[in-house]
Amino acid sequence: MQKTTTTLPLAPLVTQWQSTGTRRTKYLRLAEALSACIHAGDYRPGDQLPKETEICDALPVGLSTVQKALGQLVEKGLIVRRRKLGSFITDARHQVPEVHVYRFHDPATGELMMPYTRVVGVQRVTTSQYGALLTGFDCEEVMRVDRLVWVTGSSPAFSAFFMRPEVAVELPDSDEVQHGASYHRLLWERFGIRTASVRHSVTTELLSRQACEHLDLAAPHVGMLWDAFEYDSEERLQLVQRFELPRGHRAMELVETKP
Known part of the structure; x- marks a missing residue:
């Protein structure tokens, strides 16, 4: 019943x-x-x-x-x-807090600003083609979700989101349904996995072809690559996010959040 x-x-x-x-x-x-x-x-x-x-x-x-x-x-x-x-x-x-790696403060109020996302592509990729970025996954293939991520009043950044294939089978059925989806919540509700720590790496490099295309930038474009590696309580890599920020993007805040 x-x-x-x-x-x-x-x-x-x-x-x-x-x-x-x-x-x-x-x-x-x-x-x-x-x-x-x-x-x-x-x-x-x-x-x-x-x-x-x-x-x-x-x-x-x-x-x-x-x-x-x-x-x-x-x-x-x-x-x-x-x-x-x-x-x-x-x-x-x-009822556990979400993890939002992409965080900004409203300059007027000081409050954290909620990020918005839009999925622009989903594909299965081999980890070897990304070098050191994905070696921590210890598997040959992962799912890649490309998104635009932004906060109110700012132009978007490009995000490539990588996760294990066994997790990706639980993804919503279409790009449209995935807009705004919380992959951290999916990990918790379907698999009981929480992000215990986030490690960051920031460099200045050429943005990818995909980023330039979706951000409507003329290539080549030098910007910021911000990589976030998310680990569970057993130090197993669960998620990798690469944010590509164009020149002139608002100042960012690196935060490690533990739910």
């Missing part, structure tokens, strides 16, 4: 909203109010959040504010957003 999903009432959210500080930006107030509802037990794992438009009707916020607040909760692991179905409170054992 299928479990019945409960759509949550708005009253607890309105109450928590009213108790939050008015000096904070609206999306942070809303994220805080939603988090408070979850931690207080008003909203329980498996329950479906009210529709975004319903939240807009109940509070003095717009749709973009609601979406930014929900993005914050996804980052914290408190909710999961399901395409065409809505947003749901996650099981408590899955």
